[in-house]
Amino acid sequence: MRLLVLNFLLKRKAAISLNDIEKAIQPADRITIYRTLKTFEEKGLVHLIDDGTGTHKYALCDDTCGPEEHNDLHVHFYCNGCHETYCLPNSKLPQIDLPEGFGYSEMNLVVKGYCDKCKP
Amino acid sequence: MRLLVLNFLLKRKAAISLNDIEKAIQPADRITIYRTLKTFEEKGLVHLIDDGTGTHKYALCDDTCGPEEHNDLHVHFYCNGCHETYCLPNSKLPQIDLPEGFGYSEMNLVVKGYCDKCKP
């Protein structure tokens, strides 16, 4: 099961939801895939993306990630046309000026628009 | 009901969830408050915040907002200590370099950390 999920993720360019993985890897239980992805995330193989659509997406990490430390923090892009969510590993997270006394820990940045295939 | 919700929002400094409003304005139906907030949002009185916690938050807009046009786009901050979500109207949204062919439409940026009251 884990090999199936991993191989499927390797083939994908965009991030993908649990439901889509379930449909692709047919006779497989949703819960098992869910736990597989959770294990992958803990081991630093994939990262979970909250793109604001309400359903989580998953994508492979790069080589710098390991257990309990994700170092590939980057911007994500949601296309209003094809409804795909892309990792933008070349877009680093910006520095944000916080109010006095506030401490930075992490950040979630999702840009929405149209991807190169869907742009009018 | 709308006056109750509005007055409550005016008193708050942080954004607030539907559940919290319901608890504060006691004998009031959740659905009614939900629809009140939806009306407020359409009229440009409040904006909805997706801070990644899974539950939406609401906060008052500034004077520049009107029906169907929200002009007070800004960064939001989620405190890992008090679990409050704050608007940061002074932090403008940054410019992000997108890949060739990608078009920008909007953006959601949530910074997480500790607020001034919770900072260790």
Add this chain to the structure above:
DNA sequence: TGAACAATGCAATTGCGTTGCATTGTTTTC
């Protein structure tokens, strides 16, 4: 081989957003 451990799958639960619909309240029209 048998015990210990890990992975799987089914069922059920939770939490939140959302909608349908009947009821109540308010405004407009005659």
Add this chain to the structure above:
DNA sequence: GAAAACAATGCAACGCAATTGCATTGTTCA
């Protein structure tokens, strides 16, 4: 002022995704 038109409210129900419990199956190790 009564009737009709419209808007707001409240209860029930639904939908969807994430999550957990628990029994079953498969694998590893003594």
